[in-house]
Amino acid sequence: MSLTRFQSRILGTSLSKAEQAWFPKWVDGYRQHCRGTLDQNLPVTEELVIGFLRSLRDRRVEAWRRLQAARAIELYQELIPIETKLDFAKIKRTLHELDRKENHQSAPQSQREQQIVPGEWNPGKLDDSEPETIKRMRGRMRVLGYRRSTEIAYVGWLRRFIRHVDDERLERYGEAEIADFLTELALTGRVVAGTQNQAISSLTLFYEKVLGRELGFIHSLRASESARHL
Structure with a gap:
């Protein structure tokens, strides 16, 4: 089923309205x-669901939001035609207990929604004055948490x-321009390796x-860097 x-x-x-807004985002993350x-149609298995929830935990997403993500996936499987459905009862009980331990149980969910800083699992409001490329980057990063x-x-x-390519339409450019940019950083940008890695990650x-375009040479570059440090 499409999102x-x-x-x-x-x-x-x-x-609730907040859940109607968030459930598709959790399913998209899944x-x-x-x-x-x-x-x-997405497969809904215990291994995949727990793996996804653990990835959220590793990003320090609070238990009550991980519970919301689990409920979103549970609802998704109820709305798609699959024969074998995962029982979410144990998963939800565990997350409820973790939520209680994190001392969030007493705060209303609507209040918690307001406490989240835009950019930390909250889409917030994008600045319409920014270039479309920047807004798309911010939006994707916020959805990904x-x-x-x-x-x-x-x-x-x-x-x-x-600024390097002097053009906001980055879909016109690719590996050659990125390689040139990274070379410029290394030679004239006075950046250390860790900073350059952040540029690569960005x-x-x-x-x-x-x-939606894979940068093959970046993965090759990182693989060669890892090999040199073995």
């Missing part, structure tokens, strides 16, 4: 974890690359997660 169909079907449920396409500090750093590198995320 669009899922989103349209949940409108007739008893979900889709990316499963490496599924936008128009295919990147921290606000990481968003600021990555957007900064994306702006530098835009451009990799934009091209692969926003534009």
Whole structure:
């Protein structure tokens, strides 16, 4: 089931407005974890669901939000035609207990929604005055759950690359221009290896997660760097 169909079907449920907004985002995050396409039915297995929830935990997403993600996937499986359905009862009990331990049980969910900083699992409001390329980068990073500090750093590198090619339409450019940009950073930008790696991560995320284009030479570069440190 496509995310669009899922989103349209949940409108007739008893979900709150906040949940109607968030459930498709959680399912989209799960889709990316499963490496599924936008128009295919996603497999819902214990291994995949727990793996996704653990990836959220590793990003320090709070237990109550991981519980919301689990409920979103549970609803998704109820709305698609699959024969074997995963029992989410144990998963939800565990997350409820973790939520209680994190001392969030007493705060209303609507209040918790307001406490989340835009860029940390909250889409917030994008600045319409920013270039479309920057807004797309921010939007994707927020859906994927990147921290606000990481968003600021990555957007900064994306702006530098835009200045390098002197064009906001980055879909016109690819590996050759990125390699030239990284070479310029190494030779004249006075950046250390760790900083250059952040630039690489920023451009990799934009091209692969926003534009849907794989940067093969980046992966080869990182593989060779890892081999040199073995």
